[in-house]
Amino acid sequence: MKAYIKFISLIIAIAILSLFCSCKNNSNTIRELGNPTKEHYPNNFAARCVWDMEIYDGKLYVGNGNYDDNTGPAPVLYCNLDSLGDWKSEIVLNDEQIGRFVIIDGKLTVPGFDPCGDPDAGAYYQLENGGWNTYRNLPGSLHNFDIVKFDDKLFAGIGATEGKTSVMVSENGSYFTYVPMYKNGQPISTMNNGYFRTYDFFVLENKLYADLYYKTSESSAGFLELYRYENGVFVFDNAWGKKLSFIGCPYLSPIHSKAVINDTLFITTGHLYYTTDMNEFKKIELPNKAQAYDLYVYNDVLYILTAFKTEDGYCTTIYSTTSENIDDFKGEVKFNWALPPTSFAVNDDCFFIAMGDWNIESEQNGDVVELKRK
Numbered sequence: 001m002k003a004y005i006k007f008i009s010l011i012i013a014i015a016i017l018s019l020f021c022s023c024k025n026n027s028n029t030i031r032e033l034g035n036p037t038k039e040h041y042p043n044n045f046a047a048r049c050v051w052d053m054e055i056y057d058g059k060l061y062v063g064n065g066n067y068d069d070n071t072g073p074a075p076v077l078y079c080n081l082d083s084l085g086d087w088k089s090e091i092v093l094n095d096e097q098i099g100r101f102v103i104i105d106g107k108l109t110v111p112g113f114d115p116c117g118d119p120d121a122g123a124y125y126q127l128e129n130g131g132w133n134t135y136r137n138l139p140g141s142l143h144n145f146d147i148v149k150f151d152d153k154l155f156a157g158i159g160a161t162e163g164k165t166s167v168m169v170s171e172n173g174s175y176f177t178y179v180p181m182y183k184n185g186q187p188i189s190t191m192n193n194g195y196f197r198t199y200d201f202f203v204l205e206n207k208l209y210a211d212l213y214y215k216t217s218e219s220s221a222g223f224l225e226l227y228r229y230e231n232g233v234f235v236f237d238n239a240w241g242k243k244l245s246f247i248g249c250p251y252l253s254p255i256h257s258k259a260v261i262n263d264t265l266f267i268t269t270g271h272l273y274y275t276t277d278m279n280e281f282k283k284i285e286l287p288n289k290a291q292a293y294d295l296y297v298y299n300d301v302l303y304i305l306t307a308f309k310t311e312d313g314y315c316t317t318i319y320s321t322t323s324e325n326i327d328d329f330k331g332e333v334k335f336n337w338a339l340p341p342t343s344f345a346v347n348d349d350c351f352f353i354a355m356g357d358w359n360i361e362s363e364q365n366g367d368v369v370e371l372k373r374k
Helices: 002-018
Strands: 030-032 053-056 059-062 074-080 088-093 102-104 107-111 121-128 131-139 144-150 153-158 167-170 181-183 193-197 201-204 207-216 223-230 233-238 257-261 264-268 272-275 282-284 291-298 301-310 313-322 330-337 341-346 350-355 368-372
Touching: 053 341, 053 350, 088 131, 102 144, 107 144, 121 144, 121 153, 144 201, 153 207, 201 257, 257 291, 257 301, 264 291, 264 301, 291 341, 301 341, 313 341, 313 350, 330 350, 330 368
Parallel strands: 181 233
Antiparallel strands: 030 368, 053 059, 059 074, 074 088, 102 107, 107 121, 121 131, 144 153, 153 167, 193 207, 201 207, 207 223, 223 233, 257 264, 264 272, 272 282, 291 301, 301 313, 313 330, 341 350, 350 368
């Protein structure tokens, strides 16, 4: 009933969204903050894409790099909020890509998408006491796509090697071990699978979930499943791939972004979905068939980054909804740009939006703009 009521309310909200579908720039002033990644990747346009943005300790951080092309080591790029556009490198991480920022125990954390050097020593990086520490303590793993703290343990989503699972756990952060995964009462097998990865963790109503994306040696099609953490193991919950559709398949993972608000999980796959039980999904149709690119929660408000193609580029629009009125979507800002957005961040004063498309060789990949909030 809870999900049904929200679904009906969101149908009503579509009418509200449609009122904001014109893409004439609104009264908010667009300020260009430069292209922080261009000089680091002069010949790799995908590496310039800002995969994630995070505001932390008075700084705006931007992701970068390309683990497919091994463009690392990757710099931790940032600018201070009181000197926007003055981009600096805080440190260079010995990794091919900074694809995601995570806050764990109040510390800015970066999963090691593809650490340089030893392919059997996975990693994560953490900003502690003003400096970055490297933890290469995920033995037997190469890619670490997500990391989360749950039940006083650290969980890492990895690219599994043959015969291993795609989730690791650490009791104290110093050493990780594999977590068993079960489907239909049997341990899942990664033997003879060419592709076996956990890209994302989800925490909803005090339960931990992990996705599993894999391709078998018999099929080139990918499968997306969800597993639930119970009594020290992950057990099969349901097959997400049969319930979701995907457009503009991103470079990073099938799930573009995720956010939880009001006991509801929102995800983007190019489309925008929400669920209250991790099983039944409702899709929110955006005006002009826009794609949903990123999600950001700030002060109990969910912000949704969207864009649709126009004659001369892309119309980027940010919508918002509050935890008290999750069905009441509000158009915040909109503007035209040559490329679509990749990620964004929000504070009391501004929206910060990165533009780019990893499929396009454009000098504008990695542009960052600022829009003042009303």
